Amino acid sequence: MRLHSLRYSLFIITTSYFYMRYLHLRWLHLVQEKCFITQVPKEGWLPSSACLHSILTLWLWLLPMLEIWMMGTVVQG
Numbered sequence: 001m002r003l004h005s006l007r008y009s010l011f012i013i014t015t016s017y018f019y020m021r022y023l024h025l026r027w028l029h030l031v032q033e034k035c036f037i038t039q040v041p042k043e044g045w046l047p048s049s050a051c052l053h054s055i056l057t058l059w060l061w062l063l064p065m066l067e068i069w070m071m072g073t074v075v076q077g
Contacts, residue, residue: 012069019065
């Protein structure tokens with residue numbers, strides 16, 4: 001049983017690392033593509049709808065990983 005929980009923990013840690021790495025690279029790409037502006041309008045900067053959509057999408061990708069991590073913590077704990 002201990003070996004099974006060790007394998008499960010290793011799987012969660014490895015999956016989490018690569019998933020978070022992917023999200024970080026994806027976030028950088030989205031921000032550079034959608035949110036980066038070169039000219040600031042006189043009224044001030046407001047994020048575009050594409051930028052807000054990108055940030056929301058990132059959070060929606062992150063939620064399943066948090067759920068898996070929390071389930072692993074409850075099972076281990």
